[in-house]
Amino acid sequence: MKSRQRTRRVPVALPTSDIGPAAWLRSIRLSGFTIAVLTLVILTVVVLAPSLRILVEQRQEIAALTAEVERQQAEVDDLEAERARWDDPSYLQSLARERLDYVYPGELSFLVIDDGSTPTDAEGLPISDDIQTTDVDWVSSLFSSVLTAALTDAPAGEIVSPSLDTPAPDEQAPEVPAPEQPAPDAPSEEG
Template structure:
């Protein structure tokens, strides 16, 4: 009989254990949406804090720019550069083509010699017209394939 007693001892589950497990599961079910909402709000707060930091940096840059405009020498330099202002008696020169010599030298210059074309364009156009008008195939079958001359 000792074998039957050990078998029943292993299968004993108390009602208290079932109630505790049920309450824990119910707690998870109830708290899961709230925890998800909490995490979402934390992400939103972090994004807003980053946005505030960026705006504060922008405000500081604008304040620095405003402080520059309090300097009369800066105002004079801006008037000369942007508006082309000069003092009476001064001569102003405006350079119209201010590209660097490197940019002008790098421009492609067309060749002075005539080149013979590899194909006759008129016959290629006529062949394309005939193929397009006399074929029963869809246009997608011709994509990327040049027509063959006849």
């Protein structure tokens, strides 16, 4: 028998010039079926893309409207709770006691006038603690008002305080000449 000699196979390396992107591109074989499938995929994307965009926009709009409905429902629930509180007599009594200082007959109410806090004006600035005096003599103004009301012949709606019409002592009113009246001895023209 003849003995067979074993041969050893060694892999052969490909030349380095065929290993680039150009070799990969040349190795692609496009058949008619592959081109048809790629065309269908591209057409599907082109046809469905606007519909998918509209679907996503509608989903976002639905989510925004759902959140708005939930917010409005919470507001309605708050208003219904407020309305239910106004139907409660004890709530109304507490509001009348707090805001209007109402008390039941026989009860004593204590109001704290000076609680030690600094009063503020509408802008939040502190109001001065110093006593300020005015230069108006209120006694004489009151007396002149009473005299004007008592001694006038004008109807009640036409009474004007003299303190408003007369100038202050520091100011001098301009002198207005009196209208000329005919002399009593002169003959009148009516005659």
